[in-house]
Amino acid sequence: MKRAFPILAVLTALLLAYAFYEALWVAPMERTMGDVQRIFYYHVPSAWTAFLLFSVNLVASVIYLISRSAKADALAVVSAEVGVVFCTVVLVTGPIWARPVWGIWWTWDLRLTLTLVLWLIYVSYLVLRRFSDSSQTPKLAAVLAIFGALDVPLVYFSIWFFRTQHPQPVIGGGGSIDPRMLHVLLINWLAFSCFAFLVCWWRFRLELLQRDVEEAQALESLLGDGGSSAPAARASVPFNKTPSRPGSA
Amino acid sequence: MSSLRSITLATLTKDIRLEWRSRDAINSMLFFSLLVVVIFSFSFDPNAEESREIAGGLIWVAFLFAAVVALNQTWARELRNQVLDAYRVSPAPANALFVAKALGNFILVSLLEAVMAPLFMIFYNLRVLGPSWQLIPVAILGTWALVVNGTFFAAMSLRTRSREIMLPLLLFPISIPAVQSMVEATRIILAGDGSARFWIVLLLTYDVVFTTACLALFGTILQAE
Numbered sequence: 001m002k003r004a005f006p007i008l009a010v011l012t013a014l015l016l017a018y019a020f021y022e023a024l025w026v027a028p029m030e031r032t033m034g035d036v037q038r039i040f041y042y043h044v045p046s047a048w049t050a051f052l053l054f055s056v057n058l059v060a061s062v063i064y065l066i067s068r069s070a071k072a073d074a075l076a077v078v079s080a081e082v083g084v085v086f087c088t089v090v091l092v093t094g095p096i097w098a099r100p101v102w103g104i105w106w107t108w109d110l111r112l113t114l115t116l117v118l119w120l121i122y123v124s125y126l127v128l129r130r131f132s133d134s135s136q137t138p139k140l141a142a143v144l145a146i147f148g149a150l151d152v153p154l155v156y157f158s159i160w161f162f163r164t165q166h167p168q169p170v171i172g173g174g175g176s177i178d179p180r181m182l183h184v185l186l187i188n189w190l191a192f193s194c195f196a197f198l199v200c201w202w203r204f205r206l207e208l209l210q211r212d213v214e215e216a217q218a219l220e221s222l223l224g225d226g227g228s229s230a231p232a233a234r235a236s237v238p239f240n241k242t243p244s245r246p247g248s249a
Numbered sequence: 250m251s252s253l254r255s256i257t258l259a260t261l262t263k264d265i266r267l268e269w270r271s272r273d274a275i276n277s278m279l280f281f282s283l284l285v286v287v288i289f290s291f292s293f294d295p296n297a298e299e300s301r302e303i304a305g306g307l308i309w310v311a312f313l314f315a316a317v318v319a320l321n322q323t324w325a326r327e328l329r330n331q332v333l334d335a336y337r338v339s340p341a342p343a344n345a346l347f348v349a350k351a352l353g354n355f356i357l358v359s360l361l362e363a364v365m366a367p368l369f370m371i372f373y374n375l376r377v378l379g380p381s382w383q384l385i386p387v388a389i390l391g392t393w394a395l396v397v398n399g400t401f402f403a404a405m406s407l408r409t410r411s412r413e414i415m416l417p418l419l420l421f422p423i424s425i426p427a428v429q430s431m432v433e434a435t436r437i438i439l440a441g442d443g444s445a446r447f448w449i450v451l452l453l454t455y456d457v458v459f460t461t462a463c464l465a466l467f468g469t470i471l472q473a474e
Contacts, residue, residue: 065469120422127418132409136473140405147398147423150462154426157452161447162433236357 005202012194019184019191027184039097040181045189046089047115049196053083054118061145064138073138074207076145078200080125085195098113113159114152121148260349266391267326274319278361282315288367290372300373305435308369309428313395314382314405317420320399321413323350328407330442336458336471343468351400371441387438387445391431397456398423401463404470418433427455 023041030037060076063069094112095105105114125148129141268274289307327333336346361463366388369375377384383442406415434448 057453071419117422117425120425124418124422128405128409128415130375131411131415134408134473136408139473140408142471143417146466147459147462150458151423151426154458158429158451160431161451208337 005198008194008198012191012198013128015187015191015194019188020060020185022184026180028178028180030181032071033101036100039080039093041184041188043093043097044185045192046086046093048087048189049192050083050090051118051195052193053079053086053200056147057083057122058145060102060140063236064142065146067212069161070211071208073142074204074211076138077129077207078203080122080129080145082120082196082200084119087115087122087194090115091119108159108162109160110156117155118152121151172208253342253348256341256345257349257352261352264326264349264353266318268353268357274309274322275357278315278357279364282311283313283359283368284449285314285336285404286369286372292393295373297374297432300375300396301378301437301439303374304369304373304409304439305432307373307472308366309431309435311365311369312358312362312392313421313424313428315361316354316392316395317417319354319357319361320396320403320420321416323354323400323403324407333407333471343471344464346471347400347404347463347467350404351397354394354396354400355392356452358396359388362388362392375439377439379437379438379445383438383445384451385451386433386449387431387434390449391427391434391454393457394427394431395420395424397463398427401467402462404467413441427452430455 023038027038027041029035029058037063038055057076060072064072064076078164094115098107113194125144127145128135132140289311293307295303324333326400327336334427342419399416401418402423403416406412409415429454430448434445434452437443437445437448
């Protein structure tokens with residue numbers, strides 16, 4: 001498993017390079033928007049990947065609440081973190097494209113607002129994980145993930161109604177797309193998904209290792225405490241350890 | 250069922266009695282929302298037409314901020330003397346505690362609204378152009394929407410560092426659709442343009458969905474220690 005990582009990393013890098021080449025040179029120029037449109041090959045795949053990761057987070061959270069498996073929780077952390085990164089890419093590339101095409105950086109359009117709210121919910125999820133340091137963090141975080149998921153359809157309906165009441169410029173949805181553009185888009189999506197998978201996998205391993213380390217440290221400090229009351233045979237060990245214990249605990 | 254009701258009632262009356270004797274939460278909430286109203290009125294300085302358009306937003310933002318003040322104090326009382334730990338080991342149903350706390354907060358925030366809404370009308374020279382009775386269901390559903398999730402997230406943030414700041418960080422993103430519904434419904438009723446039915450239905454849906462979720466998951470949160 002460990003050896004597969006460098007191979008996969010090289011493959012992903014190649015795929016990303018190829019997708020980059022396709023997006024910038026191979027894909028046909030859009031007639032009205034020109035080269036600006038090429039940001040589409042980064043914006044849309046990032047959005048799909050982010051939504052995919054948020055779904056993974058929800059599923060992992062539900063599994064955690066049912067089975068209390070530490071791996072499900074680690075998967076939830078990882079997918080939320082990487083998902084927020086991709087969602088940030090979406091929120092940054094969107095305005096860069098919108099400024100020359102729409103003439104404005106931002107509009108409270110359905111998809112924009114929904115993405116922003118999703119981003120806010122998952123940032124608050126990460127904040128909760130950061131601020132809560134008891135062993136119950138996974139449980140609280142999983143509950144929050146479920147609340148966030150319940151919120152999404154409600155946000156959708158509220159903005160949908162709001163915006164149909166007050167028409168706004170919308171993304172050129174419903175139009176047809178050149179098959180070559182679609183091809184480039186799908187290649188980019190594949191590359192981004194592979195990249196996201198790779199990062200998630202590595203982060204997942206790191207998370208599990210970190211937990212092992214924390215567990216080992218906790219165990220060590222417990223044994224250290226037990227040792228201080230142990231008989232004289234071990235007396236020298238706790239004696240040496242005593243000054244360093246506050247730091248390691 | 251009867252134990253659920255009696256425990257809920259007991260906790261609720263205890264909380265209300267405590268609040269009645271100290272009046273800590275209600276006084277700070279009242280003063281806080283008064284300050285928000287005054288500051289808003291200085292910063293926007295609206296005329297009658299404008300204030301009808303923005304009043305819905307202002308009033309609900311003021312109530313949202315003030316509600317956080319009350320919600321933050323919800324569980325603090327139970328942490329002292331390990332009351333919450335005692336509750337955890339007792340056979341009392343967890344949801345009784347949650348319902349009592351949520352109802353207590355609901356009563357507090359409703360009281361605040363009953364006092365502040367007329368004051369708001371005076372300060373902003375508001376006259377309701379739409380069907381004013383509809384403001385009552387909007388206020389009830391809106392208050393419940395803030396309070397039910399607020400009580401739940403306050404219980405969640407008990408276990409975190411700097412829990413006072415944690416509550417709004419958790420509550421506000423989830424409350425976005427509810428706040429939008431309250432604000433829009435209030436604006437439509439005040440300005441009398443069209444029907445607020447969609448927003449009231451959405452608010453009701455929000456309340457049903459999240460009340461169910463809170464009741465289903467509160468046990469997990471309470472036992473988390």
